[in-house]
Amino acid sequence: MITAQPSLEVKLGKLQLAYPTLMGSGCYGSGDEFAPFADLTKIGAVVLKSVTRRPRLGNPTPRLVHTPAGLLNAIGLQNPGIDWYVEREVPKYADRPCPLIGSVAGFSIDDYAYVCEQLAKCAPIAAIELNISCPNVGSEGETFACDPDLTARVVRAARATTDKTLIVKLSPNVTDIASIAREAEAAGADALAVINTVRGMSVDVETWRPRLGNVTGGLSGPAIRPIAVLAVYEVARAVSIPIVGQGGIETATDALEFFLAGATAVSIGTANFTDPRIPERIVAELQAYLGRRGLAAIGDIVGKANVGIVGAYQHGGDEG
Amino acid sequence: MITAQPSLEVKLGKLQLAYPTLMGSGCYGSGDEFAPFADLTKIGAVVLKSVTRRPRLGNPTPRLVHTPAGLLNAIGLQNPGIDWYVEREVPKYADRPCPLIGSVAGFSIDDYAYVCEQLAKCAPIAAIELNISCPNVGSEGETFACDPDLTARVVRAARATTDKTLIVKLSPNVTDIASIAREAEAAGADALAVINTVRGMSVDVETWRPRLGNVTGGLSGPAIRPIAVLAVYEVARAVSIPIVGQGGIETATDALEFFLAGATAVSIGTANFTDPRIPERIVAELQAYLGRRGLAAIGDIVGKANVGIVGAYQHGGDEG
Amino acid sequence: MPTIDCDSRVHETRVTDRSELAPGVILLGLNAPELARATRAGQYVMAIPPTGEAAATALGIYEAQGERASLLFFLTGKRTRELGELRPGDMLALTGPLGNGFDLSSKPRHAVIVAGGVGIASVLLAAQRLVADGTRVELLYGARNEALLVDAQRFAEAGCELALATDDGSAGHHGLITALLERRSEMPDLILACGPSPMLRAVGRIAADRGVRAQLSLEETFACGVGGCWGCVVPLARTSAQAPGFPLESQGGSDVVYARICKEGPVFFSDELKW
Amino acid sequence: MPTIDCDSRVHETRVTDRSELAPGVILLGLNAPELARATRAGQYVMAIPPTGEAAATALGIYEAQGERASLLFFLTGKRTRELGELRPGDMLALTGPLGNGFDLSSKPRHAVIVAGGVGIASVLLAAQRLVADGTRVELLYGARNEALLVDAQRFAEAGCELALATDDGSAGHHGLITALLERRSEMPDLILACGPSPMLRAVGRIAADRGVRAQLSLEETFACGVGGCWGCVVPLARTSAQAPGFPLESQGGSDVVYARICKEGPVFFSDELKW
Numbered sequence A, B: 001m002i003t004a005q006p007s008l009e010v011k012l013g014k015l016q017l018a019y020p021t022l023m024g025s026g027c028y029g030s031g032d033e034f035a036p037f038a039d040l041t042k043i044g045a046v047v048l049k050s051v052t053r054r055p056r057l058g059n060p061t062p063r064l065v066h067t068p069a070g071l072l073n074a075i076g077l078q079n080p081g082i083d084w085y086v087e088r089e090v091p092k093y094a095d096r097p098c099p100l101i102g103s104v105a106g107f108s109i110d111d112y113a114y115v116c117e118q119l120a121k122c123a124p125i126a127a128i129e130l131n132i133s134c135p136n137v138g139s140e141g142e143t144f145a146c147d148p149d150l151t152a153r154v155v156r157a158a159r160a161t162t163d164k165t166l167i168v169k170l171s172p173n174v175t176d177i178a179s180i181a182r183e184a185e186a187a188g189a190d191a192l193a194v195i196n197t198v199r200g201m202s203v204d205v206e207t208w209r210p211r212l213g214n215v216t217g218g219l220s221g222p223a224i225r226p227i228a229v230l231a232v233y234e235v236a237r238a239v240s241i242p243i244v245g246q247g248g249i250e251t252a253t254d255a256l257e258f259f260l261a262g263a264t265a266v267s268i269g270t271a272n273f274t275d276p277r278i279p280e281r282i283v284a285e286l287q288a289y290l291g292r293r294g295l296a297a298i299g300d301i302v303g304k305a306n307v308g309i310v311g312a313y314q315h316g317g318d319e320g
Numbered sequence C, D: 001m002p003t004i005d006c007d008s009r010v011h012e013t014r015v016t017d018r019s020e021l022a023p024g025v026i027l028l029g030l031n032a033p034e035l036a037r038a039t040r041a042g043q044y045v046m047a048i049p050p051t052g053e054a055a056a057t058a059l060g061i062y063e064a065q066g067e068r069a070s071l072l073f074f075l076t077g078k079r080t081r082e083l084g085e086l087r088p089g090d091m092l093a094l095t096g097p098l099g100n101g102f103d104l105s106s107k108p109r110h111a112v113i114v115a116g117g118v119g120i121a122s123v124l125l126a127a128q129r130l131v132a133d134g135t136r137v138e139l140l141y142g143a144r145n146e147a148l149l150v151d152a153q154r155f156a157e158a159g160c161e162l163a164l165a166t167d168d169g170s171a172g173h174h175g176l177i178t179a180l181l182e183r184r185s186e187m188p189d190l191i192l193a194c195g196p197s198p199m200l201r202a203v204g205r206i207a208a209d210r211g212v213r214a215q216l217s218l219e220e221t222f223a224c225g226v227g228g229c230w231g232c233v234v235p236l237a238r239t240s241a242q243a244p245g246f247p248l249e250s251q252g253g254s255d256v257v258y259a260r261i262c263k264e265g266p267v268f269f270s271d272e273l274k275w
């Protein structure tokens, strides 16, 4: 009997994707940059670099530091500002072979709303991701995703501007990510991106200077994967909207950890800097994995990490 | 001219240490286990495995998972309880060639106070570390270090039981570690240990089960070093008591990052599982580093990470 | 097991020879005279990663004679792959010998050793020692396929009787090696086993059914390898002589205690395990 | 530099030869016909880590002729050490050629190339091309010591005039290589330079003092290497022709704009850099 290829299609709000693999914001340009090295038709969607209301020069250099199994970055949201972006950049994106998701960053609720509104009008923009968790801007940029009330307010404001799928990107730099997730869901988010980078720092012991021009930065890559898997697991238990899991995914095995923990889709960022063929490889391997297990669709494994008996011997509690 | 060896001596509260290198709680047994492989006279102090009021069986297995540049653990504070510990374990520690620091964990303020009081009476215990940040116990264990008010109360209670140096160990799993640090200082801590492990999780994609018997665990090792360096940097700006920096230290270069970020001493945990000769090597290399730079003492570099000009070109802000 | 009081330390060894016994199975010979001298059957080392990256790896001591010790391992992940890159002349630092090996003090007439897959790495010394002591030794050796029944000849040369099994039937019994133990009419005086947990559980169950006990060499992810972190535990009956030094009543209200595989083990009596 | 519109892609190459030109300096020959054909002087590749661990590494394309391309690199850290482990027969995947190389279109009569340390890896193709076009080429080559003046002979054979400098005086001028540029009475038509930032800054300053511009090949930590992450930037004058496509007024109130070294560079005109 010939069975159909297992389906990798997923839905985030209204957005239907052929593959459950997004390319992380800030890590994949607008897709074009990677087109010589990767087959963009095998990509779920590209999340574009975050854009702000006004143009931003970005952070002083250096902006990148390699760390064990990780990458620290402090780009500082360098971008031409939403007006130029909508007028001159977005039109170039019309023919991309995969959906594009716009990413919005800001410093006030008004900023977010304004940028969302402009972006939502653009035909090439299939959905909007609200980056309320960028750790690389010295001001209140980070605090939105660190405060339940601010999260609720900024998501409500963005929601009011568009019917397109709205993904809210959460920060791991909080005491209780589940409570922030609940606020975002209640305020109208269609999906949650979990997680943005983890705050970090590195010091050059020869010059005694921080290695990043911005002093602090955001840690990504395999180093943070266990942190991200747990965040997805906790958020999945707190909300019922889909989750885009991310943080250190390099292989189908890594991606599967996120699906099992509760992610509907995953996002690949830093791994593209190791090898641009990784996203395509992950898609092929996910398909093979599902086929091997006789599963019809990737959705069949979402959230199935089984918290039952792990070892053979189990005891109830250990309050001693 | 013959110059003296640079001094590596440091002081934590009343506790004078010959070397600024502690062995992390739970990673070095009571020192004895590593004695065949390491020269304990070249160690600042061993922080003993955390002990609780009542005996604890610990978490179900597996308890350890290797992750990229990291280790996830969920031991669950297996220990015989303070009474047995004081009566039967501590007496064996009398002849250790380096100072021992007792570590106290608990589930209520009373527990902490009781265990501190018992431990403080023991002669072989040179100082006490308050582990209010163990991520591997399902209950409120973690919440102490995640809540400024609980932190203040538990530290005050512990402080009241002893004049010995009291080190309070903070959790990175919080939105604002500096505010917790300030509470601990105000409540009477003599020093702060920064950081305990970062919460994480891993899923076995073949069995669909969490890889840890406890589901979630604490991430340590080089993967978390940038997170730890930043935590030390932020805490150092918030308090004036000494900091014991820790998280992924494997080399003298790694240790120097922490000193420059503001740590008075450092702690080495997971690296002992890579090579038990690492602590001695770090001490030798720290001495060489200070000598090469003509510095008299390790204290000369504490907190000297210079947030001045990094690249040649700098701009003021980037609010755009 | 009775605690072995051995001269454990860090050894700087030099790789003398390396062979790939099967695809992905490496035998690494080391010049390690002090380690070889101190080692008893069933002990292991922690191999310190040559690049300094990642944790040390627990590996059984396969051979130990004269100046030479050897390690036999499967290339399963980052750490063993890195060790597999070593070539003759390269240095490898090890801590060991560690753990309590097999208890061979009973001078048995007849011993059966059950080895599954890489478990073979931990039983050669025991087989050699038993044969030398005049014991009749049968090796029941199972693997996924014939190619992975590595170095079986070596055991024959050492004087063992061999019975093989493969999952795919490419050599010996087609099925589990434990079937060969199960179908025996008589049990030997001594049963030793090393291999994957399901195999060890089966050996323990068969032994229990037949009213004997087996010595099982266990595996678990290790961190310190020296009893310092309590990461590698296995539950034992409260009453076990192998339980760690704490009083039974101190381990909570439970009917088990957790013992460290690295320290109280890696060899445990099958009837004391509660897993 | 004018953007080079080249056939950049992922190449699966095979290592053909490997030599250690000096302690810690590796020359790796590759069978890479398509890469060799597409490459222009001053371009680079991103070498994909063979183990899949860590990020790709930016490396200049040293040689490119016929079927062969080569990489010349220093073993500085994890990634280059891993590449240094490759042996003839091993595979290495690369993306490239990337970036805009040197602008050699002016057909100069006389060119000076200043190379510091590993900067030598990015200038051989330019030297060869210039000599072939009839340009008189002088190579000013500096390193820490004589041993690290790797492959200087190669440039002599290619038809360059050589002037050397070492930090320790073990060969050539005792001191900085830029001293040899500074003390010249006349400036050439073309100055190319690749090396550590302080050297490049000095070349830029000397060129400015003498009323000329130099082409500087810059280095910075890369992540994507293809213009996708904005991690590798350098500040340029607002007025630079090499500034990225955004309008000047969009880059904030500042008098500089950040250009990507990987995309707008790695070669920049010295008088446009504000660093």
Ligand SMILES: Cc1cc2nc3c(=O)[nH]c(=O)nc-3n(C[C@H](O)[C@H](O)[C@H](O)COP(=O)(O)OP(=O)(O)OC[C@H]3O[C@@H](n4cnc5c(N)ncnc54)[C@H](O)[C@@H]3O)c2cc1C
Pocket: A253, B066, B205, C044, C057, C058, C059, C060, C061, C072, C073, C074, C075, C076, C077, C078, C079, C080, C081, C118, C121, C122, C218, C219, C220, C221, C222, C266
């Ligand atoms: C006392 C003792 C003695 C031992 N003796 C030997 C011996 O003699 N020879 C020998 O070969 N081994 C032996 N082992 C086992 C050996 O220590 C382990 O196999 C070793 O830790 C492997 O390390 P690694 O980094 O190569 O593999 P790891 O990366 O640790 O992987 C080991 C296995 O775990 C699984 N795994 C790990 N990570 C993942 C992941 N992210 N996703 C999916 N699966 C994963 C894989 O199935 C893999 O096969 C012994 C263990 C003990 C405790």
Ligand SMILES: Cc1cc2nc3c(=O)[nH]c(=O)nc-3n(C[C@H](O)[C@H](O)[C@H](O)COP(=O)(O)OP(=O)(O)OC[C@H]3O[C@@H](n4cnc5c(N)ncnc54)[C@H](O)[C@@H]3O)c2cc1C
Pocket: A066, A205, B253, D044, D057, D058, D059, D060, D061, D072, D073, D074, D075, D076, D077, D078, D079, D080, D081, D118, D121, D122, D218, D219, D220, D221, D222, D266
């Ligand atoms: C366009 C371009 C072309 C290049 N061409 C070449 C070339 O042809 N040949 C060549 O050899 N290189 C070249 N480089 C440089 C090369 O890409 C880098 O040196 C490379 O990234 C080194 O990687 P690594 O992992 O080996 O070293 P890394 O670990 O990245 O270290 C590189 C250097 O950074 C410092 N460093 C990094 N981490 C630390 C730390 N934790 N503590 C202290 N110091 C640290 C060290 O001083 C070390 O020498 C080029 C770079 C660019 C951008």
Ligand SMILES: Cc1cc2nc3c(=O)[nH]c(=O)nc-3n(C[C@H](O)[C@H](O)[C@H](O)COP(=O)(O)O)c2cc1C
Pocket: A024, A025, A026, A027, A049, A050, A071, A073, A075, A077, A103, A131, A134, A169, A195, A196, A197, A219, A220, A221, A222, A246, A247, A248, A249, A267, A268, A269, A270, A271, D223, D229, D231
């Ligand atoms: C260089 C770099 C730039 C990034 N820029 C953005 C950004 O502009 N907006 C955003 O929401 N996330 C940004 N991120 C975060 C990634 O989209 C992603 O969430 C994070 O890196 C974790 O995934 P990874 O480990 O797969 O990279 C950036 C990450 C990196 C490494």
Ligand SMILES: Cc1cc2nc3c(=O)[nH]c(=O)nc-3n(C[C@H](O)[C@H](O)[C@H](O)COP(=O)(O)O)c2cc1C
Pocket: B024, B025, B026, B027, B049, B050, B071, B073, B075, B077, B103, B131, B134, B169, B195, B196, B197, B219, B220, B221, B222, B246, B247, B248, B249, B267, B268, B269, B270, B271, C223, C229, C231
């Ligand atoms: C196996 C293991 C057990 C630990 N047990 C304790 C503990 O009982 N009490 C405690 O305060 N910290 C404990 N820790 C945390 C370490 O002391 C240390 O703070 C942390 O691992 C970060 O440092 P490292 O990266 O050098 O290991 C444990 C860590 C590990 C890896």
Ligand code: FES
Pocket: C221, C222, C223, C224, C225, C226, C227, C228, C229, C230, C231, C232, C233, C260, C261, C262, C263
């Ligand atoms: S591995 Fe640490 S106690 Fe066994």
Ligand code: FES
Pocket: D221, D222, D223, D224, D225, D226, D227, D228, D229, D230, D231, D232, D233, D260, D261, D262, D263
């Ligand atoms: S390295 Fe990514 S833009 Fe240059």
